Amino acid sequence: MSVLMGQMMERPLLISSIIDYAAAVYGDIPIVSRDAAGLTHRYSYRDASVRIARLAHALTGMGVKPGDRIATVAWNGYRHFELYYAISGIGAVCHTVNPRLFRDQLVHIFNHAEDRLIFVDPSLLPLVEGLAPDLSSVESVIVMSDAADMPESALGNILCYEKLLEGQPESIDWPSLDERAAAALCYTSGTTANPKGALYSHRSTVLHALGSVVGQDGWLRPGQVFMPVVPMFHVCAWGYPYACPLSGTAMVMPGPRLDGASLHDLIEGEGVTLSAGVPTLWYGLMEHLRKTGGTLTKLKALVCGGAAPSLALIQEIESHGVEFLHGWGLTETSPIVTTCLNSTLPENLTPEERQRYKLKQGRPLYGIDVKLAGEGGKTVPHDGESAGEILLRGNTVISGYYRDAEASEASFDEDGWFRTGDIGTLNAAGTLQLTDRAKDLIKSGGEWISSIDLESAVLGHPGVAAAAAIAIPHPKWDERPLLVVVPVEGQDVDKGSILDYLRGAVASFWVPDDIAFVDEMPLTATGKISKRQLRQRFEGYKLPTA
Helix, strand or coil: CCCCCCCCCCCCCCHHHHHHHHHHHCCCCEEEEECCCCCEEEEEHHHHHHHHHHHHHHHHHCCCCCCCEEEEECCCCHHHHHHHHHHHHCCCEEEECCCCCCHHHHHHHHHHHCCCEEEECHHHHHHHHHHHHHCCCCCEEEECCCHHHCCCCCCCCEEEHHHHHCCCCCCCCCCCCCCCCEEEEEECCCCCCCCCEEEEEHHHHHHHHHHHHHCCCCCCCCCCEEEECCCCCCHHHHCHHHHHHHHCCEEEECCCCCCHHHHHHHHHHHCCCEEEECHHHHHHHHHHHHHHCCCCCCCCEEEECCCCCCHHHHHHHHHCCCEEEEEEECHHHCCEEEEECHHHCCCCCCHHHHHHHCCCCEEECCCEEEEEECHHHCECCCCCCCCEEEEEEECCCCCCCCCCHHHHHHCECCCCCEEEEEEEEECCCCCEEEEEEHHHCEEECCEEECHHHHHHHHCCCCCEEEEEEEEEEECCCEEEEEEEEEECCCCCCCHHHHHHHHHCCCCHHHCCCEEEECCCCCECCCCCECHHHHHHHCCCCCCCCC
């Protein structure tokens, strides 16, 4: 078929264009960082672009070539931000490594990626030193420090970040790369097997940043101050280090101190208007405010993702005059897929109905298609009630895992849709609601019990700080739920009060057969409750009804 072609210039969508744009248009917008020692660093997007250029020249001088993988093991800070742009800008791949993973997983990740260099925060240097004997491709380790604060190290190839930048040119003509070239690499948290690599392109990263700006209801714009609590070592901090400079939003980097008191201090001290992170961090912030009587005078909204929030958390956050924004995504999707914003809520809802609606994951960003698959791969109706596995496709969704043909083959259907392993519903307005992970559903007497909904319900109990529901084998019902609970500190909570509370909040057959109290929950490397570890811990557990 003959097509009339447009007569428009064509420029590749490159990450380097974002920092150039920010320096030219939003040059005075600040980036504030706090390091492990509590010291604060301040500069602007224009200042950052100069240092990024110097770093890019230094990398090229070290022999870094297009396609080389360069690892970072670092907290959220200005030097990590510079690495994001300098590495990908010269055509290399910025491989952000999660330091919270297990040792064997970390060794696998470094060797699988074949990283040439590792850039590491000083406080994380001992971790890299411990791994070094088992790393096969690493040529040098660069500590993200100035010369005066360089730590001692037994490694013979340790270099100083600031010394690399000395004497380098302060501007750069970025190479014109293919926009489909690899730009960043992030591995999954690997809860069931070796972590798998998601290899993002320049094109996918820029499109994700554009979609994030459009899909967040005007929260990212000049005059706003954003604090990414979600770590830069995982899924590129949900893409915010790209979306913020693109939109002229100021940034506050919190470093490694993510306790409630430290976050509150930064929010109030730096005038943070928007922040993003996993529920466990916001529970910590709310607990700090309860204990101290603190308030949030500057913060306008919190983005929550990575795990299902409870209705109680949403209500407590919004009681401080802060809007709760729910998001959902995966490492494999750059990561944001959907957002649930006030502008997308149905009209005429009561305040409580609005808060309950925000338990939904929301509508997809532009460029991502969502569908539900039932048994045999048949499409499930989008009626808000019928559940199916969530399948995705789009410009910001992986087409396969990095150097892992077996995992890739298992993760896509015959039409090329990515299989998430999540179960959910879609309504006619395109609003998604997760009901569970396929592996976390509890099947009791032929009926499904959603662990997510059960956990959300029990978190409304004033004496429950954290909860997780797991399936325990049962001779009659096949499986029954065991509820694992962390009680609120200082409160004497018993099984009876929790079971009585649940009997009025969930279907009768959802009420767990037993409750186990623990001091703390095992967490994955990304801050989610590890159901895998809980299943291992309670393997062989005998329910009183069995």
